[in-house]
Amino acid sequence: MLEVLPKLPADPILGLSAAYREDPNPNKIDLGVGVYKDEDGNTPILSSIAKAQNILLAQEKSKTYITPQGVQGYIDGMLQLLLGKGHPALIEDRVAAVQAPGGCGALRVLAELLKRCNPDTTVWVSDPTWANHIPLIGNAGLKIETYPYFDKATASIKFDEMADCLKQVKKGDVVLLHGCCHNPTGGDLSKQQWQAVLEIAQQQGFLPFVDVAYQGFGDGLEEDAYGVRLLTENLPEVIIAASCSKNFGLYRERVGLAVAVTNSNTVRQSMQSQIQSIARGIYSMPPSYGGALVDIVLTDPELKLEWQNEVEAMRLRMQSLRQLLAAKLAEKGANKDFSFITQQKGMFSYLCISPEQVQAIRNKHSVYFVDSSRVNIAGISLKNVDALATALVDIL
Numbered sequence: 001m002l003e004v005l006p007k008l009p010a011d012p013i014l015g016l017s018a019a020y021r022e023d024p025n026p027n028k029i030d031l032g033v034g035v036y037k038d039e040d041g042n043t044p045i046l047s048s049i050a051k052a053q054n055i056l057l058a059q060e061k062s063k064t065y066i067t068p069q070g071v072q073g074y075i076d077g078m079l080q081l082l083l084g085k086g087h088p089a090l091i092e093d094r095v096a097a098v099q100a101p102g103g104c105g106a107l108r109v110l111a112e113l114l115k116r117c118n119p120d121t122t123v124w125v126s127d128p129t130w131a132n133h134i135p136l137i138g139n140a141g142l143k144i145e146t147y148p149y150f151d152k153a154t155a156s157i158k159f160d161e162m163a164d165c166l167k168q169v170k171k172g173d174v175v176l177l178h179g180c181c182h183n184p185t186g187g188d189l190s191k192q193q194w195q196a197v198l199e200i201a202q203q204q205g206f207l208p209f210v211d212v213a214y215q216g217f218g219d220g221l222e223e224d225a226y227g228v229r230l231l232t233e234n235l236p237e238v239i240i241a242a243s244c245s246k247n248f249g250l251y252r253e254r255v256g257l258a259v260a261v262t263n264s265n266t267v268r269q270s271m272q273s274q275i276q277s278i279a280r281g282i283y284s285m286p287p288s289y290g291g292a293l294v295d296i297v298l299t300d301p302e303l304k305l306e307w308q309n310e311v312e313a314m315r316l317r318m319q320s321l322r323q324l325l326a327a328k329l330a331e332k333g334a335n336k337d338f339s340f341i342t343q344q345k346g347m348f349s350y351l352c353i354s355p356e357q358v359q360a361i362r363n364k365h366s367v368y369f370v371d372s373s374r375v376n377i378a379g380i381s382l383k384n385v386d387a388l389a390t391a392l393v394d395i396l
């Protein structure tokens with residue numbers, strides 16, 4: 001029976017890591033998978049997390065099951081981080097949430113929830129969007145359509161086209177939005193554009209589904225929550241998938257949150273039971289460890305401050321790498337204006353070059369990034385930026 005299925009090609013993002021590892025070139029550069037790296041190319045455990053691990057080790061007395069929704073302190077802390085203290089939906093107890101195994105787990109649980117609510121719903125995703133959004137949502141059996149988002153020719157958001165498309169999306173459909181640090185383009189909505197999206201959602205009645213995987217990497221922890229807070233303060237229903245992979249550096253621990261902001265406590269109770277039953281039917285309950293660490297960090301004022309400073313340091317470093325790459329490319333006489341890199345937000349930039357050029361730079365110079373031309377800005381360093389800019393200029 002098993003022989004009927006073929007071998008599949010490597011994952012477009014994760015597959016790059018294997019190809020990079022196998023490349024014998026000592027000067028190879030990895031700008032593929034979205035993980036933060038320091039100047040030496042390492043992804044260290046955050047100091048606040050390392051301290052929380054020690055606290056947890058001393059505190060934890062049992063490995064019995066946790067509650068089906070996950071670590072409650074983690075859920076409460078994350079909801080405050082996302083929605084802000086004193087959010088009306090929190091005060092009125094209208095928010096259902098479960099700890100999920102990573103942002104991916106949260107996206108999948110919420111996709112399954114949408115399927116239960118309306119099996120005929122269409123989820124509208126940005127063109128382009130994160131490659132894994134498609135299987136996470138599509139494998140739940142939902143239809144997917146795209147709305148225009150990013151113009152490679154001008155390296156900017158095509159908001160008028162996006163707005164025109166969203167004005168056709170009907171009630172009962174869902175629009176997936178990136179809360180901040182758009183993956184893969186780094187092109188974020190301005191405050192005015194978020195306001196316009198809100199007004200279109202109010203008019204059309206579609207359900208916004210916000211993916212928040214990079215909070216703190218764009219303009220700051222509070223600033224990056226602008227869009228998700230605007231929508232949840234002004235719409236009766238919004239669903240949110242959040243991840244702690246990047247801003248807590250907890251990638252392998254798989255720490256995420258699936259949230260349904262509803263319009264009443266009664267609906268909240270139904271949603272809470274539905275999300276938990278979906279999780280029970282897939283993986284039963286989330287792993288406790290990563291959520292317990294985040295809970296410790298967010299509830300201890302000193303650790304929280306240390307973590308906030310660590311997120312800020314990662315954000316500022318990525319911003320300075322953006323400046324550095326754009327300046328190097330200009331200095332080396334690139335026949336294309338790359339100043340847009342400095343305007344984009346978060347971990348990724350779209351270099352707006354062709355897949356053939358991406359493959360050429362990989363084959364000739366051992367520089368690894370996604371075929372779409374998405375680069376992981378955190379993979380740049382003072383040591384490799386010169387070689388990177390030389391390689392890019394050569395290929396262009």
Ligand code: LMR
Nearest residue numbers: 013032033034130132183
């Ligand atoms: C990325 O976009 O590179 C990361 O979110 C890792 C992944 O799972 O794709």
